[in-house]
Amino acid sequence: MAVTDTPFTEFRDGVFATLPAIVAAVPFAVLLGALSGDRGLSVAEMGLMSALVFAGASQFVALDGWGVPPSWWLLGLTALVVNLRHALMSASLVRHLGAFPPWAKPVALLFMVDEVWAFAEARAATRRLTPAFYAGMVVLFYLSWVAATLAGAVAGSLIRDPAALGLDFAFIAIFVVLVAGFRRRPRFFAVVGASVGASVLTDLLLPGAWSIMVGAGAGMLVAAFAPGREEGGA
Amino acid sequence: MSISAEALLAILAMAIATMACRLAGLVLPARLIGTGRLSRAFDAMPVAILSAILAPLLLTRGPADALAGLVVIVAAARLPMIPVIAIGIGAAAAARALF
Numbered sequence: 074m075a076v077t078d079t080p081f082t083e084f085r086d087g088v089f090a091t092l093p094a095i096v097a098a099v100p101f102a103v104l105l106g107a108l109s110g111d112r113g114l115s116v117a118e119m120g121l122m123s124a125l126v127f128a129g130a131s132q133f134v135a136l137d138g139w140g141v142p143p144s145w146w147l148l149g150l151t152a153l154v155v156n157l158r159h160a161l162m163s164a165s166l167v168r169h170l171g172a173f174p175p176w177a178k179p180v181a182l183l184f185m186v187d188e189v190w191a192f193a194e195a196r197a198a199t200r201r202l203t204p205a206f207y208a209g210m211v212v213l214f215y216l217s218w219v220a221a222t223l224a225g226a227v228a229g230s231l232i233r234d235p236a237a238l239g240l241d242f243a244f245i246a247i248f249v250v251l252v253a254g255f256r257r258r259p260r261f262f263a264v265v266g267a268s269v270g271a272s273v274l275t276d277l278l279l280p281g282a283w284s285i286m287v288g289a290g291a292g293m294l295v296a297a298f299a300p301g302r303e304e305g306g307a
Numbered sequence: 308m309s310i311s312a313e314a315l316l317a318i319l320a321m322a323i324a325t326m327a328c329r330l331a332g333l334v335l336p337a338r339l340i341g342t343g344r345l346s347r348a349f350d351a352m353p354v355a356i357l358s359a360i361l362a363p364l365l366l367t368r369g370p371a372d373a374l375a376g377l378v379v380i381v382a383a384a385r386l387p388m389i390p391v392i393a394i395g396i397g398a399a400a401a402a403r404a405l406f
Contacts, residue, residue, distance in 0.1 A: 093389060097392070118315075121310060125322035126322050127325075128325050131321065132321075139317075143314060148321050149317070150324070152321040152324040153328065156325045156328040157328055158356055159331075160335065163330065164349070165349050165352045165353070178333065179333060182330055182332060185329050187360075191353065194353045238396070239403065242395040245361060245376065245379060245399075247388065249379050249380055249395075250383045252354055252357045252361070252383075255354045258350075264354050265354060268358035269358050269366070270362075284362075285360055286359075287359070288355070288360075289355040289356040289359045291355070292354065292355025293349075293355050294348070296351030
C-alpha cells in the first residue's frame with residue numbers, strides 16, 4: 074500500500090468505483106418507485122422497502138408478486154431465493170474483511186449489493202480492502218437508491234420504458250467488464266462455460282432466480298475439479 | 308403516505324430474508340475455505356455468479372439483446388468501464404429498435 078493512502082483517499086476511491094453503478098442503478102430505482110403505486114404500494118411503503126431490503130432484483134420480483142393484501146411469507150420466501158446468491162457472495166467477501174473491526178463486519182455485509190460485492194472483490198484482488206473504501210462504495214449508493222425510489226414513487230411514470238433506451242445494459246456492461254477482468258485466471262473459460270451452460274438451461278426449464286444458483290454452482294464445481302495450471306502466486 | 312400492517316409485515320419478511328443471506332458469510336466459511344478444491348471453488352465464485360446472472364439475460368431474451376451482448380463482450384476485451392457502458396447502452400437501444 075502506498076504511503077499516500079489515507080482514509081479520505083480510500084473513501085474517495087470507493088465513491089468513484091461505484092459511480093458508474095450508481096448512474097446505472099438510479100434510473101431503475103426511479104422506475105421501481107414509479108411502478109409501485111400501480112401495484113398498490115404507498116410512497117412511504119416503497120421507500121421503506123428500498124431502505125430495509127436494498128436489493129434491486131428482489132424488489133422488482135416482489136412488485137410483480139405484490140397482492141392486496143400482500144402475502145408476507147410468499148414475498149419473504151421469494152426474497153430469500155432471489156438473494157440466496159448473497160450468502161455465497163458474503164462467504165467469499167468475509168475473507169477480505171481482515172482490516173475491519175468486528176462490529177463493522179456485519180454492518181458492511183448488510184449493505185452488500187451485487188455491485189458493491191463485485192467491486193470489493195476486484196479491489197481485494199489487488200489491494201487491501203479498507204473500511205473507508207467500503208464506506209465510500211456504500212454510502213452514496215444507498216442514499217441514492219432510497220432517494221431515487223422515493224422520487225420515482227412521487228413522480229409516477231417519469232421513465233416509462235428504460236428498456237427501449239437500453240439503460241438496463243449499463244448493468245450488463247458493468248458485469249461483463251468485471252468478468253473480463255478475471256480472464257487470465259486458471260480455468261477461466263471452463264468456469265464461464267459451465268456457468269453459462271447451466272444457467273441458460275436452468276432458465277429455460279425453471280424461470281426465476283434459480284438459474285443464478287445453479288449456474289454459479291456449476292462454475293464453482295468446474296473450478297474445484299477441472300484440471301488446469303495452478304495460480305503462480307498471483 | 309401511510310404504511311399498512313400487511314405491507315409492513317411483507318417488507319419486514321423480505322428484509323429479514325435478505326439480511327440473513329448477507330450475514331450468512333459470518334457463520335458459513337472460516338475453516339471451510341483454505342483447503343485445495345474448496346479454495347479454488349471460492350476463488351472462482353465471482354466469475355461463476357456473474358456469468359450465471361449474465362448468460363440468461365444475453366442468450367434467452369431475443370436476438371437484439373444477444374447482439375448487444377456480443378458488442379459489449381468485444382468492447383470489454385479492449386476498453387475500460389465507462390466507454391463499455393456507453394457502447395452497451397447505445398448497442399442495446401439500437402438493436403432493440405431494429406429487431
